[in-house]
Amino acid sequence: MSLEPQSSSGFWLRKRACVPAEESTSEAASPSGLDDLRARLNHWGQLWSVESEANDRSYAQRLVAERLTRWLERCFGQHAPRSLRGKDDCVSLASSMPVLTAFLGRRATRELSRRILQDI
Amino acid sequence: MPLLVRWIWLLLALHLAVGVIAYAHFLLTGQYVVLGWYFSVLGSSFFLVMTTAECCLAFACRSWFDQDEPMRLAWSMIACAALARLAGTLLREISDGHLPWGSGHWLIPHPGGLFANSSQMALVVGGPLSMAFLAIGLGRVLSIQRKFKLAGSLTRGDRALLILILAFSVSQIAIDLPLLGRHPSLGTMLLWLSDPLLSLLLVEAVLVRRSVIRIGHGLLARCWGMFVVAIVTTSAGDAALWATSRDLLPEPLAALSWYIWFVAAAAFASAPAYQLAAMTLTRQESLRLTAIR
Numbered sequence: 001m002s003l004e005p006q007s008s009s010g011f012w013l014r015k016r017a018c019v020p021a022e023e024s025t026s027e028a029a030s031p032s033g034l035d036d037l038r039a040r041l042n043h044w045g046q047l048w049s050v051e052s053e054a055n056d057r058s059y060a061q062r063l064v065a066e067r068l069t070r071w072l073e074r075c076f077g078q079h080a081p082r083s084l085r086g087k088d089d090c091v092s093l094a095s096s097m098p099v100l101t102a103f104l105g106r107r108a109t110r111e112l113s114r115r116i117l118q119d120i
Numbered sequence: 121m122p123l124l125v126r127w128i129w130l131l132l133a134l135h136l137a138v139g140v141i142a143y144a145h146f147l148l149t150g151q152y153v154v155l156g157w158y159f160s161v162l163g164s165s166f167f168l169v170m171t172t173a174e175c176c177l178a179f180a181c182r183s184w185f186d187q188d189e190p191m192r193l194a195w196s197m198i199a200c201a202a203l204a205r206l207a208g209t210l211l212r213e214i215s216d217g218h219l220p221w222g223s224g225h226w227l228i229p230h231p232g233g234l235f236a237n238s239s240q241m242a243l244v245v246g247g248p249l250s251m252a253f254l255a256i257g258l259g260r261v262l263s264i265q266r267k268f269k270l271a272g273s274l275t276r277g278d279r280a281l282l283i284l285i286l287a288f289s290v291s292q293i294a295i296d297l298p299l300l301g302r303h304p305s306l307g308t309m310l311l312w313l314s315d316p317l318l319s320l321l322l323v324e325a326v327l328v329r330r331s332v333i334r335i336g337h338g339l340l341a342r343c344w345g346m347f348v349v350a351i352v353t354t355s356a357g358d359a360a361l362w363a364t365s366r367d368l369l370p371e372p373l374a375a376l377s378w379y380i381w382f383v384a385a386a387a388f389a390s391a392p393a394y395q396l397a398a399m400t401l402t403r404q405e406s407l408r409l410t411a412i413r
Contacts, residue, residue: 075398077336083270099268103340105185108399115402
């Protein structure tokens with residue numbers, strides 16, 4: 001079975017045409033609500049992975065990295081943060097969450113990330 | 121050290137302290153009365169407590185993982201290994217009559233032609249069956265460690281040790297194979313699997329140990345470290361039994377070597393206790409903070 005037809009633009013155009021016009025229009029959200037949501041998502045996105053240079057990191061990013069390092073040391077060991085550094089050589093939620101989820105389970109990792117992101 | 125682990129090792133320390141008195145009595149008098157009572161009554165109770173704790177803790181760890189999580193299978197296998205060890209201990213205690221109401225032969229159905237007696241069935245369940253489950257579980261842990269690049273590379277010493285272990289298992293198989301001609305029972309043949317399975321567990325222990333050295337001494341690393349301690353002490357106990365059966369150990373040393381099984385039982389129980397402590401760490405911290413406030 002080939003997935004090619006589905007990934008082509010034709011498939012999506014056909015698919016879009018099937019949706020009735022009244023269903024495709026949703027109730028407009030207030031612009032301030034959307035801005036707030038966008039700002040929040042950007043903030044979480046920045047916290048999730050540290051892409052900027054080490055000296056450009058915000059206070060929140062540093063706090064997250066610090067807390068993550070402490071939890072990684074307690075759960076895995078003192079050398080774990082070094083082994084789990086991302087491409088940018090920083091401990092980030094993006095580089096640590098998969099391994100934490102694998103060895104602690106989803107439930108424990110959810111609680112742990114809540115603790116890490118508390119008051120940020 | 122987590123509270124549960126502290127309790128396990130405190131209980132072991134107390135048990136060994138009583139054991140030292142029993143051993144001193146044996147050395148002074150040369151009689152097995154007190155030592156025999158210690159191993160049959162206190163020793164049996166200790167094994168029952170430890171294997172029950174190990175089983176409950178391993179199932180608790182398993183319940184923290186969802187169906188689709190990779191470590192679920194690992195902890196399912198480790199929990200099955202603990203359950204098999206508990207079942208083996210219970211069967212042995214019942215068949216040996218070390219229970220408060222005496223012998224419980226009537227509790228166990230006759231094993232039939234598969235096993236020579238109920239004691240052999242207990243040995244198979246608590247030995248090779250439990251080891252097979254643990255080997256699958258640890259194999260799974262190792263593959264997940266490798267996926268996350270947590271597995272450390274082997275040193276020359278590790279490689280030499282692995283070759284030694286493999287040579288030992290091949291020699292054991294070479295000794296056991298000619299005995300097949302005597303038509304042994306299924307139980308006897310299953311017991312022959314103990315050495316190769318223990319060798320496999322030792323290989324896994326060497327690999328797990330490398331990852332522990334690589335990441336440090338956190339709660340999860342200590343959990344795996346405890347499995348290493350348990351496997352190594354089990355192997356040492358097995359080697360002592362082998363040496364005793366060939367009169368290679370003097371009597372006082374042979375009696376001393378029996379104590380090693382208590383350390384192995386405590387290490388097996390501590391491993392899931394460490395894992396559970398790591399998973400409930402955030403909850404414990406929240407409770408502590410609430411108490412402080």
